[in-house]
Amino acid sequence: MQTVEERRKRGPQTPLIRLRDIHKAFGDHQVIRGFDLELYEGENVVIIGKSGSGKSVLLKCIVRLLQADKGQIEVLGHNLEAIDQYSLDQLRVDVGFLFQGSALYDSMTVRENLEFPLRRHPERMGEEAEEKLIREALDSVGLGSAIDLMPEELSGGMKRRIALARTLILKPKVILYDEPTSGLDPITSKEIIQLIMDIQEKYNTAALIITHDMDCARVISNRVVILVEGTNYAEGTYEELYRSEDPKVQAFFK
Numbered sequence: 001m002q003t004v005e006e007r008r009k010r011g012p013q014t015p016l017i018r019l020r021d022i023h024k025a026f027g028d029h030q031v032i033r034g035f036d037l038e039l040y041e042g043e044n045v046v047i048i049g050k051s052g053s054g055k056s057v058l059l060k061c062i063v064r065l066l067q068a069d070k071g072q073i074e075v076l077g078h079n080l081e082a083i084d085q086y087s088l089d090q091l092r093v094d095v096g097f098l099f100q101g102s103a104l105y106d107s108m109t110v111r112e113n114l115e116f117p118l119r120r121h122p123e124r125m126g127e128e129a130e131e132k133l134i135r136e137a138l139d140s141v142g143l144g145s146a147i148d149l150m151p152e153e154l155s156g157g158m159k160r161r162i163a164l165a166r167t168l169i170l171k172p173k174v175i176l177y178d179e180p181t182s183g184l185d186p187i188t189s190k191e192i193i194q195l196i197m198d199i200q201e202k203y204n205t206a207a208l209i210i211t212h213d214m215d216c217a218r219v220i221s222n223r224v225v226i227l228v229e230g231t232n233y234a235e236g237t238y239e240e241l242y243r244s245e246d247p248k249v250q251a252f253f254k
């Protein structure tokens with residue numbers, strides 16, 4: 001994992017993700033009002049903001065599940081405005097998304113849940129190669145033995161691990177995490193945070209992480225962006241922001 005200082009020393013790099021002046025409204029409700037962000041290789045950037053401030057909307061715009069009204073989004077060298085369907089499918093392989101909650105398909109076994117993203121891959125691989133990827137992803141989250149279980153047989157923490165395995169299976173370069181520890185007890189949350197960091201190390205992925213869990217933000221981030229009133233209001237390391245005297249920033253650390 002690259003620290004902010006290391007990146008500063010290395011000088012300018014091309015960001016994996018770059019958002020410029022993003023705006024997004026739903027009807028009269030202007031949610032995002034000029035948001036900028038850059039995510040560099042090896043970084044874990046945490047976005048914090050009040051409930052309903054637009055954090056999930058931002059992540060969805062990055063993989064075009066939602067379309068920004070204005071502004072520029074570049075992801076892994078693609079300008080999303082000009083992207084064709086094939087490149088968008090490929091981009092959704094390279095950018096993994098761990099949705100809020102675990103969102104496993106209840107009527108499918110763990111194996112079938114993990115097969116799902118493989119079917120979406122622009123180029124299908126053979127059955128043997130798919131089986132290998134499923135086993136590898138499950139082993140990465142320490143749940144190789146759960147392959148034939150149904151979601152109802154899994155604890156909340158196990159479901160989250162399986163969802164993470166499903167995100168990992170296509171070996172993304174970047175992972176977008178939408179509240180990876182929400183609804184979990186503190187011990188299970190710590191395990192998931194550790195797992196995310198282990199995965200980062202093993203697969204060398206960069207991550208954008210939305211969380212309300214300040215402990216998660218402290219441990220996992222090398223940069224934090226605070227979303228206030230639709231803009232990137234403040235940005236820095238957790239410690240820099242923790243020491244900020246700005247009341248709008250301080251409100252998140254109380």
Ligand SMILES: Nc1ncnc2c1ncn2[C@@H]1O[C@H](COP(=O)(O)OP(=O)(O)OP(=O)(O)O)[C@@H](O)[C@H]1O
Pocket residue numbers: 026031049050051052053054055056057058
């Ligand atoms: N598809 C949609 N249609 C209409 N409004 C939407 C849609 N998606 C999001 N919104 C609205 O945009 C606002 C921001 O939603 P978003 O889910 O991004 O918040 P959030 O910061 O992730 O909140 P939380 O921390 O509670 O998950 C909310 O008011 C929400 O109702």
